[in-house]
Amino acid sequence: MAELCLALAMLGLTAYAVLGSADLGAGLWDLTAGGAERGGRVRGMIQRSMSPVWEANHVWLIFVLVILWTAFPVFFGSIMSTLYVPMFLAALGIIGRGAAFALRGQAATLNEARFLGALFASSSVIVPFCLGAALGGIASGRVPVGNALGAPFESWLNPTSLLIGVLAVVTGAYVSAVYLAADARGAGIEDMVAAFRRRALASGVLAGAIAIGGLFVVRADARDLFDGLTSGGGLVFVALSAVLGAATLALVWTGRVAPARWGSAAAVACVVIGWAFAQSPDLLPGELTFDEAAASDATMTALLVSVAVGMLVLVPSLVYLYRLVLRGDLQQQFEPLDQRFRPITANDHPREEPSP
Amino acid sequence: MEAFVLAAADFAGRLGESNQPDLLWARELQALSFAVHIPLTCFGIAFPAMVLFVEGLYLRTGDPTYRALAKRWSKVMLLMFAVGVVTGTILSFELGLLWPNFMATFGDVFGLAFGLEGFSFFIEAIFIAIYVYGWDRLPPRVHLLTGVPIVIAGLTGSLFVISVNGWMNHPVGFDIAANGDIVNVRPWEALFNENFWHEYVHMYFAGTMVVGFLVAAVYARAWLRGDRSKYVRTALVVPLTVAALTAPAQVVIGDWAGRTVADLQPTKLATFEGLAETTEGAPFHFFGWYESDGQIKGGIEIPYLLSILAYHDPNATVQGLDAVAPDDRPGPVNTVRFAFQAMVGIGTLLAVLGLFYAGVYWRKRRLPRTRWFYRGLIAAGPLAVVALIAGWVTTEVGRQPWIVYEVMRVEDAVTDASGLPFAFAAVALVYLALAAAVVWLLRRLASRPPDVEVAEQVDA
Ligand code: HDD
Numbered sequence: 001m002a003e004l005c006l007a008l009a010m011l012g013l014t015a016y017a018v019l020g021s022a023d024l025g026a027g028l029w030d031l032t033a034g035g036a037e038r039g040g041r042v043r044g045m046i047q048r049s050m051s052p053v054w055e056a057n058h059v060w061l062i063f064v065l066v067i068l069w070t071a072f073p074v075f076f077g078s079i080m081s082t083l084y085v086p087m088f089l090a091a092l093g094i095i096g097r098g099a100a101f102a103l104r105g106q107a108a109t110l111n112e113a114r115f116l117g118a119l120f121a122s123s124s125v126i127v128p129f130c131l132g133a134a135l136g137g138i139a140s141g142r143v144p145v146g147n148a149l150g151a152p153f154e155s156w157l158n159p160t161s162l163l164i165g166v167l168a169v170v171t172g173a174y175v176s177a178v179y180l181a182a183d184a185r186g187a188g189i190e191d192m193v194a195a196f197r198r199r200a201l202a203s204g205v206l207a208g209a210i211a212i213g214g215l216f217v218v219r220a221d222a223r224d225l226f227d228g229l230t231s232g233g234g235l236v237f238v239a240l241s242a243v244l245g246a247a248t249l250a251l252v253w254t255g256r257v258a259p260a261r262w263g264s265a266a267a268v269a270c271v272v273i274g275w276a277f278a279q280s281p282d283l284l285p286g287e288l289t290f291d292e293a294a295a296s297d298a299t300m301t302a303l304l305v306s307v308a309v310g311m312l313v314l315v316p317s318l319v320y321l322y323r324l325v326l327r328g329d330l331q332q333q334f335e336p337l338d339q340r341f342r343p344i345t346a347n348d349h350p351r352e353e354p355s356p
Numbered sequence: 357m358e359a360f361v362l363a364a365a366d367f368a369g370r371l372g373e374s375n376q377p378d379l380l381w382a383r384e385l386q387a388l389s390f391a392v393h394i395p396l397t398c399f400g401i402a403f404p405a406m407v408l409f410v411e412g413l414y415l416r417t418g419d420p421t422y423r424a425l426a427k428r429w430s431k432v433m434l435l436m437f438a439v440g441v442v443t444g445t446i447l448s449f450e451l452g453l454l455w456p457n458f459m460a461t462f463g464d465v466f467g468l469a470f471g472l473e474g475f476s477f478f479i480e481a482i483f484i485a486i487y488v489y490g491w492d493r494l495p496p497r498v499h500l501l502t503g504v505p506i507v508i509a510g511l512t513g514s515l516f517v518i519s520v521n522g523w524m525n526h527p528v529g530f531d532i533a534a535n536g537d538i539v540n541v542r543p544w545e546a547l548f549n550e551n552f553w554h555e556y557v558h559m560y561f562a563g564t565m566v567v568g569f570l571v572a573a574v575y576a577r578a579w580l581r582g583d584r585s586k587y588v589r590t591a592l593v594v595p596l597t598v599a600a601l602t603a604p605a606q607v608v609i610g611d612w613a614g615r616t617v618a619d620l621q622p623t624k625l626a627t628f629e630g631l632a633e634t635t636e637g638a639p640f641h642f643f644g645w646y647e648s649d650g651q652i653k654g655g656i657e658i659p660y661l662l663s664i665l666a667y668h669d670p671n672a673t674v675q676g677l678d679a680v681a682p683d684d685r686p687g688p689v690n691t692v693r694f695a696f697q698a699m700v701g702i703g704t705l706l707a708v709l710g711l712f713y714a715g716v717y718w719r720k721r722r723l724p725r726t727r728w729f730y731r732g733l734i735a736a737g738p739l740a741v742v743a744l745i746a747g748w749v750t751t752e753v754g755r756q757p758w759i760v761y762e763v764m765r766v767e768d769a770v771t772d773a774s775g776l777p778f779a780f781a782a783v784a785l786v787y788l789a790l791a792a793a794v795v796w797l798l799r800r801l802a803s804r805p806p807d808v809e810v811a812e813q814v815d816a
């Protein structure tokens with residue numbers, strides 16, 4: 001039963017790693033899109049694609065937290081109290097992201113949009129980095145059981161954490177570029193397909209390089225984790241992820257962005273699963289196995305039953321949402337962000353006359 | 357209950373003792389975050405139904421005014437939801453960041469509720485996106501239907517959190533073994549604890565009142581400025597009617613809440629009044645100051661009122677603060693007293709306002725004409741928010757020093773991490789900025805003439 005609950009948490013984490021990081025990664029492209037005019041189209045594309053799905057993507061994070069504290073309460077208490085600094089920073093970053101999302105659709109001047117864009121972009125780097133660094137602290141065995149017993153900084157500022165943090169940022173950028181390229185293809189905005197393909201290729205190669213180089217870092221810093229990743233189930237999924245990652249890059253290279261979207265998601269999922277194998281049977285390496293951490297059977301049964309029932313409602317709803325999105329029924333009009341502001345004079349209402 | 361009290365003396369939880377010098381900052385940070393989140397979530401509770409009602413009017417009559425209004429409101433709804441989501445996410449982090457030992461010890465007892473709640477958030481997030489971005493894209497009837505899950509999820513989303521809060525006040529569904537272990541967990545029993553029902557109904561009505569009066573207040577201003585357009589009239593009447601109907605009912609529900617507290621948490625009830633000693637036929641003081649010697653200085657004494665409130669019997673015996681050890685008494689007493697009085701006072705005023713409106717409408721079939729009514733409405737919106745927060749202060753501070761009533765103390769639940777004052781400052785700054793941004797945005801939305809919404813329809 002503990003395994004099933006862990007699988008649920010992993011499912012949620014994967015969903016967040018794929019969907020949430022696609023959203024967060026977009027912030028990075030927003031940041032690097034260039035000056036107002038040059039970057040206007042890229043920013044408009046991001047705004048158009050991300051608005052309808054942002055909130056649903058984000059709920060996965062809450063899902064993970066809830067499963068963890070219900071099914072593995074001691075684990076949750078220990079990581080939150082030791083890793084409080086990155087968790088707190090990530091929480092602040094999430095506020096920034098949400099605020100930027102909520103407000104930017106209404107920004108009326110280029111400067112406002114720019115400010116909110118900067119907020120969006122910076123939180124897009126902070127959130128995946130901090131969450132990744134926290135995972136690195138867990139995986140490298142730096143979190144003891146207890147109330148804030150670990151080192152407040154070394155637990156997440158160490159080679160493995162830095163590696164996973166950076167990897168999370170770059171992977172998010174990659175997944176999001178692939179997603180946006182596919183979305184632009186669906187909407188028939190070809191110059192944006194090209195723009196995001198370029199970005200996907202660059203960040204994909206970078207992510208691959210960091211991942212491979214990172215293995216040496218992990219080997220030096222967290223030998224147990226390295227051994228787990230390079231043997232048994234860990235090895236299978238790491239290898240699978242590498243193959244999928246390479247295949248996706250090839251798809252992007254040859255312009256088949258729609259299937260690449262699925263490939264990149266699967267590659268990320270494989271990394272998460274590989275990590276779970278590498279660490280098993282420990283939740284906190286050397287401290288706590290997941291059998292020890294597991295809640296009572298009654299709780300886990302209740303949790304599994306309610307998740308199963310919940311999924312009956314959730315899955316069709318999600319399918320409906322993504323079908324509408326993929327068909328382009330919910331996307332707002334594509335509107336390069338700089339153009340939106342062109343007809344404005346000092347203090348009028350920008351949207352009154354939709355530009356022809 | 358008896359078994360809990362015995363165990364509580366040396367109950368330290370699964371992560372062991374804590375030694376946090378800044379406990380107060382942790383509490384203030386938690387309180388601040390709730391005070392920001394809860395008013396926002398009221399819009400999730402009550403607003404979708406109003407939006408759908410107006411959209412339904414449009415479908416029935418075809419009048420574009422209704423459509424413009426529903427569309428405008430749905431944008432506000434999305435904004436409130438997005439901000440509610442981020443503040444709610446902060447709360448989820450804070451539960452672990454501030455109270456790790458509480459989560460580690462009891463996460464499996466009450467976690468189920470949050471699990472169920474997660475699904476309702478999912479549904480809400482999904483359909484709110486479909487609804488708001490689906491205007492003009494989906495067939496009108498389908499569009500209306502996609503709003504229904506939002507209404508339902510608004511109800512269930514708050515249901516499960518409140519069940520957790522009810523459980524913290526009336527902890528059931530587990531046993532404590534002699535060695536302090538939590539055993540024999542019964543999650544469903546914890547979910548439907550006895551404190552849950554009145555809290556849920558009371559909160560649901562509070563949310564409805566808050567949204568009703570706040571939205572009505574916005575349009576009462578336009579009304580006072582002389583705008584009698586159909587748009588403003590509809591936007592005023594719909595929320596006002598809802599608020600006017602719920603406000604009087606809330607007094608009755610509040611009475612139910614008070615009697616349940618008298619039953620389950622007599623010490624909390626004693627704190628509402630500052631009743632030092634167990635008294636037969638206990639009085640109630642409006643205003644005044646509770647002194648450390650147990651006297652109420654100043655204030656207006658109403659004899660027997662506390663006994664009547666708690667037991668509907670002027671001669672009933674009400675348990676005083678002296679029934680528990682000084683360490684186990686909630687504090688500061690005056691915070692709870694004033695919070696309780698603010699809530700009850702405002703609740704009574706709002707009920708009168710609601711009855712006045714209902715009376716005029718009943719007899720004359722029109723809106724009240726006196727300008728004072730509209731001025732009152734403008735005040736009523738913020739006052740309802742004050743009552744809401746005051747009610748939570750009553751409940752939460754009145755539960756102190758326990759995080760889990762008579763089982764676990766807040767000082768045992770709190771994190772051992774450092775930097776809490778800094779965290780408080782950072783979060784406070786961020787919330788200030790967020791509040792400024794939301795106000796700015798709402799004003800921006802309001803400054804656009806409603807025909808913006810209709811014009812797009814002509815294009816489509
Ligand atoms: C608009 C908001 C509002 C209004 C007008 C009232 N309340 Fe209230 N009250 C709340 C909003 C609220 C709340 C914020 O929703 C609380 C906090 C916890 C809860 O269950 O509801 C609450 C709690 C609460 C409690 C404590 C429950 C507990 O600790 O379990 C009592 C005894 C009352 N209320 C009584 C009243 C009475 C007698 C009112 C009559 C005038 C009243 N309330 C009006």
Ligand code: HEM
Pocket residue numbers: 382383384386387388390391394451455458517518520521745748749752753756759766
């Ligand atoms: C589930 C619904 C809950 C609601 C709606 C709620 C609401 C509130 C409110 C409104 C306050 C005081 C606000 C103020 O002083 O301005 C408060 C205080 C507090 N809450 Fe809760 N709470 C809930 C659950 C929790 C949980 C889960 C915890 C802890 C794990 C918690 C711990 C506290 C603490 C320690 C305080 C500070 C009390 C004080 O200042 O004396 N509450 N809560």
Ligand code: HEM
Pocket residue numbers: 058059062393394396397398399400401436437438439440441442443444445446447448451477478480481510513514517518559
């Ligand atoms: C009286 C207390 C509370 C009520 C009535 C309430 C209700 C709601 C509602 C209706 C939403 C949906 C968003 C919206 O419409 O704005 C929401 C969001 C949220 N709430 Fe609360 N909540 C309360 C307290 C809490 C507490 C104690 C937590 C702590 C875990 C919490 C966590 C969340 C989260 C994580 C979200 C975001 C959900 C999403 O992403 O859609 N809430 N809350």
